[in-house]
Amino acid sequence: MTPSKINFVDMFAMQLVFLLSTSIIFGTPSVVPDSWLVGIIAFFPACLFIVVYGAMLSSQKDMGLYQLLEKAWGKIIGKAFVLVYATYFLYIASRNIRDMVELVMSTLLRMTPVPVITTLFVLIVAYATLGGIQAIARFASLVLCIVIMMLLTIGILLMFSSSLILEQMLPFLSKGIGPVVLSAFQHSIWFPYGEIVVFLVFHKEIGGAKGFRRLTLYAFLSACLILSVSDLIQIWTLGIEEKKYSSFALLDAARLINIANIITRMDAIIALIIMFGTLLKCAVFLFACTEGLMHIFKGKTGKYNFPLALLAGAFSILVTRNSAEHLTEGLTYVIYTLHIPLQLIVPLLTLLLLRIRYRKGEAT
Amino acid sequence: MSVVRFAGIILLCFALLAACTGCWDQTELNQSSLVTGMALEPGNHSKYKVTFEVVNALETDPTKGGKGGTPTAIYSKEGNSIAEATQRINESLERMILISHIRVIIIDERLAREGIDQFMDVLQRNRYVREDVLVLVGKGSPASDFLRTVYARGQYAGYKIQMQVETYRKVYGGIPRSHLYDVAQVLLTEGRVLMLGAISISGNVEKSESIDSIKTIYPAAVVKMAGAAVFRGDKLIGYLSNEHTRMVMLASDYVYNTLFALPGSVNGSKSPGAVAVQFYHMHSHMHVRMDGKTPKIRLNVEGDGKITSLDQNIKLTTIKGYDKIEEMTREYVNKELQKTISYVQQNFGVDVFGFGQHYYRYHFRKFKPIAREWDSLFSKAEVEIDSNFTLRRPDLKTQKLEKDGIGP
Amino acid sequence: MNTDNMSFAGEEFYRLESVKKQFSSVFGNTADLAVVSVDVGHYKGLLCYLTTMTNTDFIIEHVLKELTLSEHKEPVSMDETFHLLETVHYAALKHETLVDLDKVMDKIVLGNAAIFIDGFPKVLVLEVRTLNSRSIDEPTTQNVVRGPKEGFTESADTNMSLIRRRFNNVKLRFEKFELGYMTHTAVYMTYLDGEVEDHILKQVREKLNGSQIDSLFDSARIEEMLHSKGKGIQLFPTVYSGERPDAICSCLIDKRIAIIVDGSPFVLVVPALFTDFFKSPEDEYQWVVIGTFSRVLRYFAFILSLIVPALYIAVTSYHQELVPTILLTSIAAQREGIPFPASIEILLMEITFEILREAGTRMPRLVGPTISIVGALVLGEAAVQAGVVSNINVIVVSLTAISGFVAPIYTFGSKVRFFRFGMIILASIIGLYGLVLGCAFLMVQITRIESFGVPYLSLFSRWDKRRVT
Secondary structure: OOOOOOOOOHHHHHHHHHHOOOOHOOOOOOOOOOOHHHHHHHHHHHHHHHHHHHHHHHHOOOOOHHHHHHHOOOOHHHHHHHHHHHHHHHHHHHHHHHHHHHHHHHOOOOOOOHHHHHHHHHHHHHHHHHHHHHHHHHHHHHHHHHHHHHHHHHHHHHHHHOOOOOOHOOOOOOOOOHHHHHHHHHHHHOHHHHHHHHHHHHHHHHHHHHHHHHHHHHHHHHHHHHHHHHHHHHHHHHHHHHHOOOOOOOHHHHHHHHOOOOOOOOHHHHHHHHHHHHHHHHHHHHHHHHHHHHHHHOOOOOOOOOHHHHHHHHHHHHHHOOOOHHHHHHHHHHHHHHHHHHHHHHHHHHHHHHHHOOOOOOOH | OOHHHHHHHHHHHHHHHHHHHOOOOOOOOEEEEEEEEEEEEOOOOOEEEEEEEEHHHHHHHHOOEEEOOOOEEEEEEEOOHHHHHHHHHHOOHHHHHEEEHHEEEEHHHHHHOOOHHHHHHHHOOOOOOOOOOOOEEEOOOHHOOOOOOOOOOOOOOHHHHHHHHHHHHHHOOOOOOHHHHHHHHHHHOOOOOOOEEEEEEEHHHHHHHOOOHOOOOOOOOEEEEEEEEEOOOOEEEEOHHHHHHHHHHHHHOOOOEEEEEEOOOOOOOOOOEEEEEEHHHHHEEEEEEEEEEEEEEEEEEEEEEEEEEEEEOOOOOOOHHHHHHHHHHHHHHHHHHHHHHHHHHHHOOOOOHHHHHHHHHHOOHHHHHHOOOHHHHOOOOEEEEEEEEEEOOOOOOOOOOOOOOOOO | OOOEEEEEEEEEEEEEHHHHHHHHHHOOOOOOOEEEEEEEEOEEEEEEEEEEHHHHHHHHHHHHHHHOOOOOOOOOOOHHHHHHHHHHHHHOOOOEEEEOOHHHHHHHOOEEEEEEEEOOOOOEEEEEEOOOOOOOOOOOOOOOOOOOOOOOOOHHHHHHHHHHHHHHHOOOOEEEEOOOOOOOEEEEEEEOOOOOOOHHHHHHHHHOOOOOOOOOOOHHHHHHHHHHOOOOOOOOOOEEEEOHHHHHHHHOOOOOOEEEEOOOOOOOEOOOHHHHHHHHOHHHHHHHHHHHHHHHHHHHHHHHHHHHHHHHHHHHHOOOHOOOHHHHHHHHHHHHOOOOOHHHHHHHHHHHHHHHHHHHHHHHHHHHHHHHOOOOOOOOHHHHHHHOOOOOHHHHHHHHHHOOOOOOOOHHHHHHHHHHHHHHHHHHHHHHHHHHHHHHHHHHHHHHEEEEEEEEEOHHHOOOOOOOO
């Protein structure tokens, strides 16, 4: 009966679910035929994030993203950056909520008003964040079990309904390796891998620079593996050609499950995975956002959670009109205007500034 | 936060939800009806005529037995798109319809000749339509007639036809896989044309509509499997018989179980059924290569089976006996396959076997330049068939029961 | 040992004061230790035993009476006194002579009494272990097929002795508190000294000392008090209550604290985790595979009893596409002509069942069968016959009801029933989405709770290397 401590396995679970949640269904955009390869290729450049963020954390002792920003850029600009990051996190959270709502509206419900769906969802997100990062991590380990179990179930059921046809992944690299690599650099490394930047906020819970490097590497590896396998399952069931036209490929694959006409229509399972995953991802982002606001404006814990959650919900409805707009925004604009600057450029600059300003190492 | 306050908030939430009138998506089962079959025909006034087979749930319940009515009712509606006709079905039906349990979609011959692409989208896009719903072509009769037959055991036509197709395919292989997702897959990939299952009716449909028709030992009308409907692009161009279909399916590795009746060599080809062999694990592989402008195709067929009937005296205790029957099977299958292939090449000139698809998958770069002219290349293709069958056991008897004779 | 006792020529003489001190240092402040000053013949003596291992009548009758050596008027030497005691007075009792104090203490926890004589090196140890005269019944809420059949009773003394008999260990402590300024009910905090985390002990002590209640008639009041009130409301029980001594003892081994309340046969254990509520002591007495199987079965039943009715509603009135066709037509045939929507139908039957259950537990034993006949046969059968509810509905409700009772701890099962209604309402408003949200809420709730600082549910804590266990 030892009291609660930071549990590394839980933290790992949190990172993994975070990486998997929405990307398992929206992850690799089907712009190239061999999308499963994209995930594998994207892993290598994604390790760059581990290097950069690890260096950031190790440059100063016991400092998270927000403290580092302030330290590197000074009080005013630093705080501005903190605000930018907090908004960024909230925005991604709202995008994820939108993803989830899109899925729910096209699989489970038809007529229920979107605001109702969103409100109920964000209330639970806010509630999950109230318990602090450790509670979120424990929740994540529960979700991880569900997600892995469901994916396995789907794989096995597809196998039993003899829907997995390995031949369908051919022709291999019909458009050459070029587009695959390009796609990896254009999309996959920023989403989901780059979003790991949010974990810099929880430097203490994650075990400093050393813990961060190790955990994130493991999480990246497992996420890469699981995403590729899930991509392969989609291709094996649907075929390269049909996957391209599917709005939710994994869902379409799950629809093909048919065992003796009794076990059919498992698309609800996918909706389940996505809902739990999104819940966790949004909780992480929301928690990081509230931490940022508390860093700037101070205040009691739990003061910002509910308003911010509702804000994210409202954002998710208002931000785009239809799913095409949502997708284009996600696949092009967000990557160039938000992901690349905030995931790579600002951290790199911060690291540089930290190195220059505090070259003597331990000087504080 | 006290318990009272918490409970209050929860209650408030529920009250708010209820106040928003809630239950938006609710469709009660006792206020809606299942649709199990759908038939598409060209309409008299509008573009399409859509016929639904709506289940009368009470009559299908074996425990309650119902009131002796028919298990299904047929409703037709015309409209300029299928979606429109579906929505307007309530002009004549009082309940909401649940289309998520459609088992078969029967396309009228006339409509199929015009092209099926025009209405496939609505079926594929709709999430309520299952991916494994059967898409069949009604040969010889209007599509709605297929739903108009009543069967014994309180079953509805849609379910009966689906089960019939699946079972027939499983035990004999005389009808192609024609699920909705197969349609999409074939239409999207290169080097293979669409083949849908075809069904026909024998008997009197008019009589078969009444429940009385199943009270006889011989049903008034029966739906029969009629092989495959072959398409060029999305348009129907002709039919293949059950036998041809089986050979096509065998070549594309979709047949696992089947039975060959080998004509006896003793009495000549006029008496088929001299030897019957049953196969359980059949497999076929194809190898495609281009020799200049003619595709050279090599087809390997393998099978594992047993001997089910023997009309001539072949001793199955000797290796030679097996060798002989295996040789007969090989010859028979090679001949039949060759016949089917040349039949398809001459009559349709489209690749229903998927040779092109195989070439596309495994030799993508070589296939790319000839993709457009594949069908014309296919009709000139040379096919070499190499089959290899293994008969494992003779079942219970080692030879045909015959008196050996005591005399010298 | 040697430091406190004077030693002459290698022999140790026991001084009563130092013996007392040693006892209190080893046994702590446990409430069941009796260290009584007595006269042994003409010398000062000390009688030590555990009250929970014997009964007072026995001590008075057989030990104290003999101790005065009343028939020897003239003083005898210490050696002779000891010899007399050993050979004459206590010859009938099983006894032995010991020198080492450690051994003496070990004997005491086994139910022996020790007699020290001031300034004498030997200790006489008598076996005074007696069975308590109070009848101990089988527990009523936690039944087992295989395993001890003893259950706690209303008397705290009996309960303590039930625990002590299983724990022959000097580290076992019973710390006494008095709660309720009107009733002064005795409450004992039981734990293994040195095993339990100090801060948990401190918290429990604070909670017990800081209580402002006027009366205490059952441990339920304390349960309410100990139930950790962290952030927000907590829907799951964080206090385990058991009626079985073996279950409680295995909790003690697990480094937990048990709380015995005089007048209540339910002993509480803190901190309690989610998994504890699915454990039955029986699991450990069986082949491990069977034990694990039944535990998994319990989790499964828990999930079933939570979601089955809600799932039924969601699937039949929102997502018909998820049901196999044949099953759906069969359900549809049964629902045909039922006047209510599925959600109302389920709620109706669930509430009926709750009423039946309530009536079943409260009414006199003799009327029991009547109610079950009326409830099960008349209500269930007639309702289906009359077309008020469908057959499938009755199946769903009874399946849920039965799986609701699989949870070995009653308090847990009764809470699950509550969530079930929430799930039903959510599912009947927005279908499967509501059901999943409900589950998510419960999952968040479960993972958020900490019972005295220990996470209520932590899946991977077992594999964390840094954990000190």
